Amino acid sequence: MGLLELQGVTKEYRRGGHVFNAVDCANLSVEPGDFISIIGRSGSGKSTLLNMSAGLMKPTRGAVFFDGKDIYQLGDREISWFRNEKIGYVPQGQSLLSNFTVLENVCIPWFLFKREGDAEGRAFILLEKVGVGRLAASYPRELSGGEMRRAAIARSLMNNPPLLIADEPTSDLDVETTAEIMNLLSAIAREGTAVLIVTHELDTLSYGNKTYAMDAGNLAPHAA
Ligand SMILES: Nc1ncnc2c1ncn2[C@@H]1O[C@H](COP(=O)(O)OP(=O)(O)O)[C@@H](O)[C@H]1O
Numbered sequence: 336m337g338l339l340e341l342q343g344v345t346k347e348y349r350r351g352g353h354v355f356n357a358v359d360c361a362n363l364s365v366e367p368g369d370f371i372s373i374i375g376r377s378g379s380g381k382s383t384l385l386n387m388s389a390g391l392m393k394p395t396r397g398a399v400f401f402d403g404k405d406i407y408q409l410g411d412r413e414i415s416w417f418r419n420e421k422i423g424y425v426p427q428g429q430s431l432l433s434n435f436t437v438l439e440n441v442c443i444p445w446f447l448f449k450r451e452g453d454a455e456g457r458a459f460i461l462l463e464k465v466g467v468g469r470l471a472a473s474y475p476r477e478l479s480g481g482e483m484r485r486a487a488i489a490r491s492l493m494n495n496p497p498l499l500i501a502d503e504p505t506s507d508l509d510v511e512t513t514a515e516i517m518n519l520l521s522a523i524a525r526e527g528t529a530v531l532i533v534t535h536e537l538d539t540l541s542y543g544n545k546t547y548a549m550d551a552g553n554l555a556p557h558a559a
């Protein structure tokens with residue numbers, strides 16, 4: 336069994352008396368070091384799938400296994416701990432807290448559960464690694480879209496998670512910055528952290544990744 340394993344994962348939504356499967360019986364296996372991209376049109380269920388994979392949303396049917404454990408069988412506190420410890424999550428759009436510096440933002444996952452050690456030192460190393468160390472003392476509003484995305488990636492790595500999940504980490508970025516972020520994510524995968532992202536088809540080319548396509552809730556391998 337993989338690091339992350341989705342088995343028949345389905346999410347049913349109700350809208351105006353109508354029920355539909357935003358995600359319909361999805362199966363996916365993610366191994367350490369994998370770099371997996373999911374593409375698909377807006378509304379096809381990609382964010383819903385990532386949220387269920389990250390322990391943020393319980394599926395209507397099916398199961399999500401992490402290290403062989405069914406995560407939705409965990410209690411509230413256990414699942415919060417699991418998310419904080421095992422999953423680096425980069426949400427869609429701007430997700431840094433505006434009243435905190437970039438460095439403080441990166442430290443947040445560290446302090447959600449009490450931890451020993453030099454948080455700021457580690458946060459600074461991560462900011463350097465993603466190329467924005469010089470912005471540690473800045474506030475999010477002083478950063479460009481690409482710089483904010485880098486800082487959010489640094490924050491997602493703060494607790495050294497085995498899996499990084501990112502929802503459209505390259506949306507609204509220019510071609511060059513998109514390539515830089517994709518290279519950064521692919522380097523993170525090569526270092527052993529599994530990476531699962533939603534992105535656009537063109538952005539997935541030439542990063543040695545596996546691609547899946549989502550279409551009206553159906554997830555399938557995508558032939559390049
Ligand atoms: N809480 C909700 N209640 C009802 N429908 C929802 C809810 N969240 C999302 N949807 C619908 O589910 C479908 C999939 O949404 P989403 O996973 O956000 O797609 P994507 O990320 O691919 O754009 C869309 O049709 C969306 O409108």
Ligand SMILES: [Mg+2]
Nearest residue numbers: 381382383427
């Ligand atoms: Mg989405």
